[in-house]
Amino acid sequence: MTNAHGRKTRSGLPTRRRVFGYAMATLTTASLMSGTAYAQSVDLSKWSPEYIRSIAGTEKVDTAAECSKVVPLDYKGRLSVWWTGPNEASPDITRKVNDDFWAAWKKTYPNIATDAQNIDYNQLLDKLRTATLGNAAPMVVRLQILGGVEFASKGYFQELKPEDVGYKTSDFWPGAMKSDTYDGKTYGIPTNNETMAFIWNAKLFKDAGLDPEKPPATWDDVVKYSKQIHDKLGVAGYGMVAKQNAGNTPFRFMPQLWAFGGGALDEADATPTYKASQLNSAGTKAALQASVDMYVRDKSVPVSALTNTQNENQNPFIAGQLAMMIAHPAEYAKMVDLAKKATGADKKVADAVVENMRYGLIPKGPARRAVVFGGSNIHIIKNEYVDGGLDEKAAKALICFWTSPEWSTKLAWVDSNPGNLRGFKTEWMKERLNSIKFLDVTTSMLPNGIPFPVIPQATEIMNIVVPDMMQNALTGKMTVDQAAEDAAGKVKELLGGM
Amino acid sequence: MSIATGQGTAVLAPTLKSKRVGPLQRIYNHRADYLYVLPALLVMLIVIAYPVYYTIELSFFKTPPNLQMKDKVFVGLDNYATILSSSSFREVTMNTLIWTVFSTLFAFLIGLAAALALHREFIGRGVLRALLLIPYVVSAVAASYVWKWLYHSDFGVIGALAVQFGLTDKPINFLDNLHTVLPSLIVVNVWKEFSFAMIMLMAGLQTVPEQLLRAAQVDGANAWQRFWHVTFPHLKSVSMVTVLLLMVSNFNSFIIPWVMTGGGPAGASDIWITQIYNIAFGRQRYGVAAAYSVILFIVMMTLGYFYVKALTRGDESRAG
Structure with missing residues (x-):
């Protein structure tokens, strides 16, 4: 594979990847390191692709031995667990790792009868x-990073910290631990943490007269590139996602909003207070205007953006009908899967798309470069709310197993990164780095990650108020100003206790 | 005059006429009958009466997202006031009325046309009848997903065909437009429901006396006159029941709008039932959702009253 100048790219990665990596090494990790002891087994102050490579494979772990110190391996009990696992849109490798995990769990704790339910992300x-x-909850639940605080504030979760399952709090991203903390108490453990990246089709860039190896540097560039691609090639430029009541929407819009200096509250600040809405700030309005420009003025994004989640962007992208999108590192594996399944002329197009797929940092805005600090946390539900009562030992055994350096790395294989930072030091991390394309880019984005507000109202603000604001503006039901003010009013009402 | 029953003495009609019996006395007199239906009554109390009572009770409370249900705060009629004074209530109510009236109207009319067509003998009638029943038996969720893809604003089959046949220069925006989304959903709903109307009306057509139709024909009545003056009057009762059942079903219709648009874009296809779901499970305002449900319940009960009236009309006239 060659770049625009005919030079060979190393390992198929974009030539600027290393530049991004070095640039990211200089960025501050202060917001993610605040609030906890600075004694990580992984030194976050040195975070860079090179540092991650240097520590990968330096630690041997024995998961069964570690967990046996928490709960004996011959413990006899029962367990119910809900989580969002692989679905039909997941890459094959993700499904395989998931199967391996449950097989290994059964082998390690053969006497714990487990009822595991994989529930859709938008329904969990x-x-x-x-x-x-109805007091019919499972014993253990793994929720998206945004979801736990609501249940913790209502008193449904049992206190749970890494030390309860044999690990150290300092072995997890401080930003992730913050998402598990409510009212000074810890109610969960991170299983995985990730940041998304910017993905583009280099061939479409080239055909539209853009530098195929250079992603848009700013969000203004995204608007410009999207229009140029659509006008010249007739395909959608940017894969906007604006579905109501869907987590995919804030994960793609909030980085844009933060980049322009906006916020739902003050979550982008180093020490957020979550007291007042910033959805009617100039930064939010500028971000919203950029989206309106793409959807309404330029018509350069899919018309179906209002009903699309990221899943609906995958087929247009592999068909060469979409040039840019924001997604996980797993998107590359998904595209490889889709290309394998394609036949005839479609196969040729799909293979070309995979060959021309590039990953880069999410664009900057006038205020910052930002991305949602995402991931999932695992929690134990209190005995009185569990269907049939809680088996605490069985629950802790599973959580120890799940958040171990081994399985937090393996389960995050192409989708995410290990929640347990010791995972970065394992042989499996080394294998990931050697086998997964573009992993460096997404690990590089981690220090730019901004966690969603850690308040019980966060799910409503992010999944309903923000998408509603977008839809009101994109459909022309309201002007940008009206939509922003309307959303800010709703947040104010929410913060006021309804 | 009285006759002996297994449990006691039942008073016959002439005595009832002369002496007014209170409800408790009547229950006592029929205590054996009530014992027979007691198990069913208990089940109904648990699965219907209690949820209704709890919903009404909940409608007077506020349930903030950081409080458990047991910590809910009494707010009196505030939830009702919030709903009735909100601009979204007016919008959602208008959507609900449009959705219900047009879905019912078109499903009934198309069902009637199909029933009339299938009432005649012709080759392949059985096959056609089976084919027309397919929408009714297909899972609503599966049908919604199929229609969602047919309608897709960028890659939908309908839009692609429209472009191919030169009807439009770009794919039609069915589901991502404020003005087209509700009519698009109504089309899907009518497609799904017209078979029900067809079955009901086909059954009704069996009751039209053939002799009357022949007599009208002999008297020189044309096809329209035979339909309007002979057939339709015989279909009145079944039509009323069908329309009421369709209206109840459409007021409560959730799957098609929820799966296809989730009430969007920007609330343009939000109807009462999707709004209630969103308020309860998306925004966790169970009290407001309960108040909304009570309003819907009153509407449903009103329709239910007319439904029962329509069903028992014949009985009353016979009794009178």
């Missing part, structure tokens, strides 16, 4: 709310 919160109301 609703289902858990209903179950907790």
Whole structure:
């Protein structure tokens, strides 16, 4: 594979990858390191692709031995667990790792009868709310990083910190631990943490007269590139996602909003207070205007953006009908899978797209470069809300197993990164770095990660208020100003206790 | 006059006419009958009466996202006031009325046309009847996903065909447009429901006396006159029941709008039932959602009253 200048790219990675990596090494990790002891087994102050490579493979772990210190391996019990696992849109490798995990769990703790339910990402919160109301919840639940605080604030979760399952709090990203903390108490353990990256089709860039190896540097460039690609090639430029009540929407819009200096609250600040809405700030309005420019003025993004999640961007991208999108590192594996399944002329197009797929840092805005600090946390539900009662030992055994350096790395294989920072030091991390394309880019984005507000109202703000604001502006139901003010009013009402 | 029953003495009609019996006395007199239906009554109390009572009770409370249900705060009629004074209530109510009225109207009319067509003998009638029943038996969730892809604003089959046949220069925006989304969903709903109307009306057509139709024909009545003056009057009762059942079903319709648009874009296809779901499970305002449900319940009960009236009309006239 060659770049625009005909020079060979190393290992198929974009030539600027290393530049991005070095640049990221200089960026501050202060916001993610605040609030906890600075004694990580992984030194976050040195965070860079090179540092990650240097520590990968330096630590040997024995998961069964570690967990046996928490719960004996011959413990006999029962367990129920809900989580969002692989679905039909997941790469094959993710499904395989998931199967391997449950097989290994059964082998390690053969006497714990486990009822594990894989529940859709957009339905898990609703289902858990209903179950907790009816005292019919599972013992263990793994939720998106945004989801736990609501249940913790209502008193459904049992206190749970890494030390309870044999690990150290300092072995997890401080920003992730913050998402597990409510009212000074810890209610969960991070299983995985990730940041997304910017993905583009180099061939479409070239055909549209853009530098195929250079992603848009700013969000203004995204608007410009999207229009140029659409006008010249007739395909969608940027894969905007604006579906209502869907987590995919804030994960793609909030980086844009933060980059322009906006916020839902003050979550982008180093020491957020979560007291007042910033959805009517100039930064938010500028970000919203950029989206309106792409959707309404330039018509350079999919018309179906209002009903699309990221899953609906995958097929247009592999068909060469979409040039840019924001997604996980797993998107590359997904595209490889889709290309394998394509036939005839479609196969040729799909193979070309995979060959021309590039990853880069998410663009900057006038205020900053930002990305959602994402991931998932695992929690134990209190005995009185669990269907059939809680088996605490069985729950802790599973959580020890799941958040171990080994399985937090393996389960995050192409989708994410290990929540347990010791995972970065394992042989499996080394294998990932050697086998997964573009992993460096997404690990490089981690220090730019901004966690969603850690307040019970966060899910409503992010999954409903923000997408509603986008839809009101994109459909022309309201002007940008009206949509922003309307959203800020809703947040104010929410913070005021309804 | 009285006759002996297994449990006691039942008073016959002439005595009832002369002496007014209170409800408790009547229950006592029929205590054996009530014992027979007691298990069913208990089940109904648990699965219907209690949820209704709890929903009404909940509608007077506030349930903030950081409080458990047991810590809910009494707010009196605040939730009702919030709903009735909100601009979204007016918008959602208008959507609900449009959705219900047009879905019912078109499903009934198309169902009636299909029933009339299938009432005649012709080759392949059985096959056609089976084909027309398919939408009714297909899972609503599966149908919604299929229609969602047919309608897709960028890659939908309908939009692609429209472009190919030169009807439009770009794919039609069905689901991502404020003005087209609700009519698009109504089309899907009518497609799904018209078979039900067809079945009901086909059954009704069996009751039209053939002799009357022949007599009208002999008297020189044309096809329209035979339909309007002979067939339709015989279909009145079944039509009323069908329309009421369709209206109840459409007021409560959740799957098609939820799966296809989730009430969007920007609330343009939000109807009462999707709004209630969103308020309860998306925004965790169970009290407001309960108040909304009570309003919907009153509407449903009103329709239910007319439904029962329509069903028992014949009985009353016979009794009178």
